[in-house]
Amino acid sequence: xxxxxxxxxxxxxxxxxxxxxxxxxxxxxxxxxxxxxxxxxxxxxxxxxxxxxxxxxxxxxxxxxxxxxxxxxxxxxxxxxxxxxxxxxxxxxxxxxxxxxxxxxxxxxxxxxxxxxxxxxxxxxxxxxxxxxxxxxxxxxxxxxxxxxxxxxxxxxxxxxxxxxxxxxxxxxxxxxxxxxxxxxxxxxxxxxxxxxxxxxxxxxxxxxxxxxxxxxxxxxxxxxxxxxxxxxxxxxxxxxxxxxxxxxxxxxxxxxxxxxxxxxxxxxxxxxxxxxxxxxxxxxxxxxxxxxxxxxxxxxxxxxxxxxxxxxxxxxxxxxxxxxxxxxxxxxxxxxxxxxxxxxxxxxxxxxxxxxxxxxxxxxxxxxxxxxxxxxxxxxxxxxxxxxxxxxxxxxxxxxxxxxxxxxxxxxxxxxxxxxxxxxxxxxxxxxxxxxxxxxxxxxxxxxxxxxxxxxxxxxxxxxxx
Ligand SMILES: [Zn+2]
Numbered sequence: 001x002x003x004x005x006x007x008x009x010x011x012x013x014x015x016x017x018x019x020x021x022x023x024x025x026x027x028x029x030x031x032x033x034x035x036x037x038x039x040x041x042x043x044x045x046x047x048x049x050x051x052x053x054x055x056x057x058x059x060x061x062x063x064x065x066x067x068x069x070x071x072x073x074x075x076x077x078x079x080x081x082x083x084x085x086x087x088x089x090x091x092x093x094x095x096x097x098x099x100x101x102x103x104x105x106x107x108x109x110x111x112x113x114x115x116x117x118x119x120x121x122x123x124x125x126x127x128x129x130x131x132x133x134x135x136x137x138x139x140x141x142x143x144x145x146x147x148x149x150x151x152x153x154x155x156x157x158x159x160x161x162x163x164x165x166x167x168x169x170x171x172x173x174x175x176x177x178x179x180x181x182x183x184x185x186x187x188x189x190x191x192x193x194x195x196x197x198x199x200x201x202x203x204x205x206x207x208x209x210x211x212x213x214x215x216x217x218x219x220x221x222x223x224x225x226x227x228x229x230x231x232x233x234x235x236x237x238x239x240x241x242x243x244x245x246x247x248x249x250x251x252x253x254x255x256x257x258x259x260x261x262x263x264x265x266x267x268x269x270x271x272x273x274x275x276x277x278x279x280x281x282x283x284x285x286x287x288x289x290x291x292x293x294x295x296x297x298x299x300x301x302x303x304x305x306x307x308x309x310x311x312x313x314x315x316x317x318x319x320x321x322x323x324x325x326x327x328x329x330x331x332x333x334x335x336x337x338x339x340x341x342x343x344x345x346x347x348x349x350x351x352x353x354x355x356x357x358x359x360x361x362x363x364x365x366x367x368x369x370x371x372x373x374x375x376x377x378x379x380x381x382x383x384x385x386x387x388x389x390x391x392x393x394x395x396x397x398x399x400x401x402x403x404x405x406x407x408x409x410x411x412x413x414x415x416x417x418x419x420x421x422x423x424x425x426x427x428x429x430x431x432x433x434x435x436x437x438x439x440x441x442x443x444x445x446x447x448x449x450x451x452x453x454x455x456x457x458x459x460x461x462x463x464x465x466x467x
Contacts, residue, residue, distance in 0.1 A: 001102055003277055005218045008270045014098060015091035016269075020084045022260045024334050027055045027121035033087055034058060040094035048116070049151045052132040055121035057151060062093045062115075063108035067279060070161035070245070071272070072116040072152060075137045075168075075236070077123020077130070081252035081261045082167030085268030086117045092273070103277070110280040114159055120148055127331045138168075139232070141239040152236060156243055163208070163279060164245040165272070166190075166237040169261075170298070172254040172354075173326075176225060177299040180352035182254040184220040185267050186298050187212060188227040190237035190247055196229055203289060205246040210287035211278040212248075212271045213295055219267055220255065225298045227251050248275070256354065303343055305451055306353025309360040310436065312426055322348035325432045327449040329463075337407055337465040340432035340449015355451055362443060365435040366424040367394030373418065374398050377408060382458045385412050389445045389454060394433045395422060398466065409460045411445070411452050416466050 003011075019033055037060065038045050044061045051057060073082040093104060093113075107113070118124055122132035130136050131146050140149035156164075174183040189205035191197070198206070216224045227249055232238050240247040250271060255263040278284040305325035312319055324344040329336045344351075370393040374380060377398065388396065395413040408414060413422075413433055423430050432449040435442045445452040448464055 003103065003274060005215070007100075008215070008273060011092055011100060011273065012088065012266050012269050015088050015095060016266075017084065017087040017091055020087055021262070023080050024127055024331075024336070025080065026125050026334070027118060030083070030087070030118060031056075033090075037090045037094060042094040043090060048155060049147065051120070051122045052147055053122045053125075055125075057116065057119060057121065057148065059155065060090060060115045060117070062113045063111050065108065065110040065112050065280070067110060067163070068112045068114065068159055068161045069163040069165070069276070069279065070114045070116070070155065070159055071165040071167065072119045073167040074117065074124060075119040075148070075152070075166075077120045077125070078127045079129070079169035079252070080118075080124065081169050081265050082250065082268050083117045084265045085272065086115055086167075088265070088269045089272060090115070107276050107280055111276060113276065114155070114161070116152070116155065119152060127336075138236055139234040141236040142234050149236075156240060156245070161240075161245045163205070164237075164240040164247040165275075166240070166247060166249045167268070168249065168251045170227070170251040170253050173302040174225065174253055174298040174300050175302045175352060176222060177296050179222070180302070180356065181223050182256065182302055182354075183225040183298050184223040184253050184255045184264055185216055185271065186225045186227040186251040186253055187295065188229060188237070188249040188251075189292070190235065190241050190249055191229050191231040192238055192242035194231045196231065198289070201244055201246050202241055204284070205241065205248050206289055206292040207284040207287040208246065208248055208275055208278055209295070210291045211284050212250075212275055213291075215270055215274040216267055219270055220263070223255070224295060226295045227298060229297075301351045303351060303353045304449065305355045305432075305446075306348060306351060306357070307436070307451075308348070308356070308358045310364055311362065312364040314425070321345050322351075323426065324348055324351060324353070325446070325449045330465075332407065332465070335407060336463060338448060338450075338463040340447075342426060342428055342430050342432050345426065345428060357444075357451065359436055359444070362436045362438045364426055365392060365437045365442065367433045367435060368392050368424070369395040369415075369422065370397070371418075377410070377414075380410055380412065380414075385410065385458060386454070388412065389435070389452075390442060392435055392442070394435070394445060394447055406466050408464050408466060409462050410464065411447055411450065411458050411460070411462055413448055413464070414466045420467075
C-alpha cells in the first residue's frame with residue numbers, strides 16, 4: 001500500500017490537533033499535549049535541555065529503524081505552522097486500528113524519527129523570530145552562542161541523522177513567478193558550499209523534495225516553490241547538509257483566506273508523512289534532479305492590497321500611479337493588531353495584491369479627522385460610520401473612557417487623544433488611510449490598510465488598535 005491523496009486527507013482529519021487552532025500558541029499550550037503523547041506510550045519523550053528562560057525543550061522518538069531522521073520546528077519563535085503539524089503527526093503515530101497500522105509498522109521498523117517541536121520557546125512566548133537573547137538561532141550554527149542552538153548541534157552530533165528537516169515559515173508575500181498565486185510551501189535542499197555543489201547527501205535531499213512536491217501538487221496545485229539557495233555558512237540547514245545529513249528545508253507560506261495557516265499546516269503533515277514513506281522505501285532514489293531544478297524559485301511580488309491606476313493630485317498636478325499596501329501584524333500580548341502602511345507608489349504592473357483593484361478614473365481623497373468626540377465605541381454603529389465616510393472622515397476620537405492600546409474590529413481609525421496628528425497625504429511608509437472617489441462620490445474607504453467597498457455592507461473583523 002502506498003499513501004494516496006485520500007489517505008492523507010483522512011489521516012489529517014482524524015488526527016489534527018484541535019487544541020492548536022491559531023498561530024500564537026505558547027510553550028504552556030504544548031505542555032499538556034506532550035503529556036497526552038507521553039501517555040499514549042507510542043512515542044518516547046526526552047527533555048534535551050532548557051531554553052534561556054528555563055522552558056523545557058523536548059525530543060520525541062518514534063520507531064527503532066536503521067535510518068535516522070531528525071526534525072525540528074520553530075527555531076524562529078514566530079514561525080509556528082510546522083509545530084502544529086508535528087502535533088498532528090504525534091497524534092497520528094499514537095493512533096491505531098484506522099487503516100494506517102501497516103504504514104506505522106513499516107515506518108517504525110525502517111526509520112527512527114526524532115522530533116524537536118518548538119526549539120525556541122522563549123521566542124514563541126513573545127511571538128518573535130529571535131531567542132530571548134535576541135540572537136537569530138538560524139545564524140548560530142557555527143558559533144552556537146545560544147543555548148538552544150547549542151542543543152540542536154549537540155543532537156546532530158549525538159544522533160548523526162541520515163536526514164534532517166528544518167521547519168520554518170516564510171512571509172506571505174512570496175508568489176509563484178509571473179502569477180498572483182501565493183507560495184503555500186517552499187522547499188530547499190540547502191547548499192553546503194558557495195558553489196552550490198551537489199554531492200550524494202544533497203542529491204538525496206533534492207530527490208525527497210521531488211517526492212514531496214508531487215504530493216503537494218495534488219493539494220495546492222502550482223503553489224509550491226523553491227527557497228533561495230544561496231549558501232549561508234551560519235545557517236543550520238547548510239551545516240546539517242555539510243555534516244552529512246540529507247537536509248530539507250520546508251517553509252510554510254500562505255494560502256488565500258488562511259490567516260491562521262490551517263491549510264498550510266495540513267500541507268506540512270502531508271509532506272512529512274509522504275517523505276517518511278519515500279525514505280522508508282527508498283523510492284525517492286528514482287526521482288530525477290531535473291525535476292528538482294524544475295520547481296520554480298520563490299518570487300516576492302505580492303502585497304496585501306494593490307490599487308492600480310489611482311489618480312493623485314498634489315500642488316495642482318495630477319499623476320496616475322499604482323499603490324501597494326501592507327497590513328503589518330504587530331503583537332499585542334497573545335493577540336495582534338494590524339498596522340496598514342503604504343509599501344510602494346509608482347509603476348507596479350509586475351506586482352500583485354491579495355486584494356487587487358483597478359481604480360482607473362478614480363481619485364485619491366485625503367482622510368480627515370472628525371473633531372467632535374464620541375463617548376463610547378457603541379456610538380459608532382454602521383450608519384454613523386457610513387455617514388462619516390461619505391463626508392471624508394476616516395478617524396474619530398473616543399473620550400477617555402476606553403483603555404489605550406485596546407483592540408477593536410470596527411472599520412474606522414479610533415484615537416483616544418484629540419491632539420494626535422496624522423499625515424493626510426499619500427506617503428511612502430505612511431498610514432494607509434484615505435478615500436477613493438469617482439466623480440463626486442466616494443467609492444472606497446482605505447482605513448489602516450483595509451479597503452472597504454462602500455457599496456457593500458460594513459464588515460467588523462478588523463484587527464485595529466485604539467491608540
Ligand atoms: Zn525561519
